[in-house]
Amino acid sequence: MEPVNHETRARYDDLPYSSYAYQYSAPEQLAAVASLFGLPSAGIATARVLELGCGAGGNLVPVALRHPACKAVGVDISRIQIDEGKGVIDRLGIGNISLVEADLLELDAESLGEFDYIIAHGVYSWVPRQVQEAMLALIHRCLAPDGVAYISYNTYPGWKTKEIVRDAMLMHGGARPTATEQVAYGRSMLGFLKQTALAGGLTAAAVDECMAQVMNGPIDYVAHEYLAPYNQPCYFHEFVRRVEKHGLAYLGEAQPSMMMPSNYNPELSRQLYGALGGDQVRVEQYLDFAVSRVFRQTLLVHAERAAGLRWELDRGALHGMHFASRLATVGGPIVLDGQPQEFVAPPNTANISVALSGIKQAIDLLAKTWPGTVTRDEMIRYAYQTQGGNDAVSAEVLGGAIDELCEKLVLRGMAQVRLAAVAVVPASGDRPVVDPVVRKQLASLAPHRKHVANAWHDSVEVMDIDRLLFPLMDGTVDRAELIAATVDALRDGRLSPPVDGNNDLGTHASAAVADMLQRMEQSAVLSRSPVQ
Known part of the structure; x- marks a missing residue:
């Protein structure tokens, strides 16, 4: 009799799945969300990270690169994908990550050991039920006492x-x-x-x-x-009951904004909490019915850690966090007059209204720093120094107002948070530096792969010009030299010539480099890192 997973293995060997980073599965995100809800977890720098269904390692290799002292292990049933991932690791020459070909039904949890963070993206709904149960049992056995697990899955309704x-x-x-x-x-x-x-x-x-x-x-x-042999969505409350049978408990969503009915409709929030009180699982299940949820990215902890969890943000935790937000005013520049102005953070459709000039200036600092991060204290200092005289307040008052701002931004999905600074810059300068981790990824990337992970663990598509110029962008080469390298590549065929009939290669190269730098500024891959 063929093994249960034979059909799954054959399918992924026949057509390997794209292997790249999934932003909300990053261990840094898991740690930040756990901290937001008052559950501290292991430091990422030296953490042990396990990914189930790792494919060719596109989601896990960037973690190992960002944190050389961590230990990463990936498991996948597809030999073809594991072999491809091992080739990437060999080309990178890193020793803190290993990939294992294995069937979850046969995997020995004891041999794997204990992990601070366990990731299972794109696996749970796409395997037979007995494999789902084996996965949950393995997570319970391998998750460290203070660990956090991430599972994504398709949902009803x-x-x-x-x-x-x-x-x-x-x-x-x-x-x-x-x-x-x-x-x-x-x-x-x-x-x-x-x-x-x-x-x-x-x-x-x-x-x-x-x-x-x-x-x-x-x-x-x-x-x-x-078209996969298995695609088994479930209701959120069913998933929670299943994990509870394995000694695990619901912590929250990897995107906390998805948990909040108020982000969809204030009246919906009032009715749900009025009727269901503090039963967070029922509140979110009713919310899923209301918004017709199709997909979740759920975080789990050991059941004993969840006792007393209230699903309210810990403002004390916010004080030590690093925030990034691409906030912009609606309908004109910031005006320090004490009057309300609307702010948005594209592509998020939510908005906030702010009147206090100091808070407007805190928002201004976030916008100027994005996609890098700032701390609460940095926002307070900047706001206090630049708030003007129309409605100036003390630093203490500003601190409370900025706490409220940060909480709103996080709950509405208008800001990203980390427990450590994300050192990317919003402008390229004359000698632009691409994050060394990104350059390493690109150097090891197979020709058919098109994505690297940025400092936020978000997937960034790379173009032919990026493959050409990123290796040069270590801070030693200026824009003129990048343009010259592009002209050479256009001449010798490494880059496709212009399609607009313009034969001025210099003009075309200059425009192409400008476009590339603008894309990179928006993609969080430009770094403050020193020349390496």
Whole structure:
């Protein structure tokens, strides 16, 4: 009899999944969220990190690079992906990470040891139920007493609609011999339904919801999300009950803003908390019904650590954190007049209204520093010194108001937080420096891979010009030299020539370098690091 996971292994060997960083699975994020809710965890610099379903290591290798004294272990069932990841590690020459080919049903937890952070992104919903149970049992055995685990999974009720599309695509293409053919046939089925489904019906609504994702998404994503042998969404409350059977407990979401009904509708929040009180799991399950949630990124701890957890931000923890936010005013520059102004933090659609000039200046510091971080104390000092005279207040008053600001930004998803500074810069300067960790990733990247992880563990797509110039951007080369290198590459064919008919390579190269630097400024890959 074939092993339970044989079909899963064969599918990922046939069509490996894209392997890159997932921002909210970063150990730094897990530690920050745990601290926000009053549960300190292990320091990242020397932590032990385990990833289940690591693929080719695209999510784990950047962690090992950022923290040379940590120990990272990745496990995956696909030999092809593990071999690719081992090749990356060999090219990097780092010794603090290892990748293991293994079936979770057969994996010996004792041989793995204990870990401060365990990550399982894109695994739980896509394996048989007995593998899900084995995963939870392994996490309980391998998670350190103060550890934090991350599991992502598809959820109902949102996936109820998507299952109509999945079932139709499987009906038409599921029997095809390869995943690539299944995607082609599945897309054909979706096109058919787009033309023929009854207007206003549930099928038409499901097709409209999934159309862009299925038709325009990468083949590997469509194959593994919509056409995989297993895709088993569950309700959030069901997931929580399952983990409790394994001695684990719900800590929160990797994106805390997703937990807050007030971010969706103030009236919804009032009614849910009025009816359900402090039952956070029920509140969030009702919220999932209200917003038709399709996906969660849930953090877990050992059950005994969760006793008494209140799911309220610990303001004391905020005092020691580092914040980043891309805040901007709506409708003009900051005015220090004590009158309300609206601020937004794209791409987040939430906003906040601020009147106090000192708080406006704290926001100004955040905006000037983004994508780098500032601390609460730095905001207080800057605000106190620059608030002007119209509505000036004491540093003590500013401190309380900035505490409130930071709490709002975090709860509304308008700020990113860390327990340590993120040293990236908002402007490139004349001799731009790309984060050495990013340069190392790029140097080891296989030609078919297109992503690196920035200092926030967010995935950044790299272009051909990035592959050309990043190795030079260590602080020793100025913009003129970058332009000259680009001209040379255009001449000898390493970069594609202009398509606009303009044969002035210098002009084209100058524009290309300017565009690249602007992208990098927005992508948090420019560093204050010294020349290396």
